[in-house]
Amino acid sequence: MAAQLIGHWCLRWTExxxxxxxxxxxxxxxxxxxxxxxxxxxxxxxxxxxxxDAAMLYVYSIHAKYCLNVVTERRNVGSAVLIRALWPxxxxxLMQRLRGQTDPRxxxxxxxxxxxxxxxxxxxxxxxxxxxxxxxxARNPRRDLVVHAGPRIGISRSRDLPLRFVYxxxx
DNA sequence: CCACGGATGCGCT
DNA sequence: GCGCATCCGTGGA
Numbered sequence: 001m002a003a004q005l006i007g008h009w010c011l012r013w014t015e016x017x018x019x020x021x022x023x024x025x026x027x028x029x030x031x032x033x034x035x036x037x038x039x040x041x042x043x044x045x046x047x048x049x050x051x052x053d054a055a056m057l058y059v060y061s062i063h064a065k066y067c068l069n070v071v072t073e074r075r076n077v078g079s080a081v082l083i084r085a086l087w088p089x090x091x092x093x094l095m096q097r098l099r100g101q102t103d104p105r106x107x108x109x110x111x112x113x114x115x116x117x118x119x120x121x122x123x124x125x126x127x128x129x130x131x132x133x134x135x136x137x138a139r140n141p142r143r144d145l146v147v148h149a150g151p152r153i154g155i156s157r158s159r160d161l162p163l164r165f166v167y168x169x170x171x
Numbered sequence: 172c173c174a175c176g177g178a179t180g181c182g183c184t
Numbered sequence: 185g186c187g188c189a190t191c192c193g194t195g196g197a
Binding site for chain 1: 176177178179180181
């Protein structure tokens with residue numbers, strides 16, 4: 001599922017316009033056998049959205065920033081995909097303002113950068129993508145890009161699992 | 172109440 | 185490429 005999300009559009013309606021871009025990097029966090037997953041210790045107030053139905057958003061805060069996940073399994077399972085990077089495409093000027101950065105290379109090149117550029121906070125935690133009209137994941141028809149799997153970034157446990165997915169032939 | 176760690180990013184070199 | 189600022193949530197007293 002994390003690999004399938006690569007290439008999708010990730011779009012956000014904020015301040016009267018669509019902003020966002022194409023997903024070029026994701027990481028999967030599993031319900032079982034994954035010591036790096038927030039779901040590993042069961043449901044808490046913070047991670048309860050991760051145990052919601054598929055297509056629910058799980059937004060958590062870390063290092064005084066926010067990260068956006070999409071739940072991938074049915075209710076009470078506890079598996080999600082972290083959106084790690086976008087290729088910025090829509091509403092670049094607004095994203096630059098929200099980020100306080102003009103360098104396109106530092107606009108949506110990390111999970112917390114994405115949330116800042118798209119105006120996503122924990123207020124969006126628990127939102128259902130199927131019924132939400134301010135965040136939208138849309139399929140992208142292009143099939144010319146190759147997805148590469150590798151180890152995840154920034155974690156200390158379960159580093160060996162190849163659950164990070166990136167485009168291997170995208171600029 | 173408070174200490175501490177974290178699925179990070181900035182600012183330099 | 186790397187050090188460290190930053191601050192919220194969590195868990196233990």
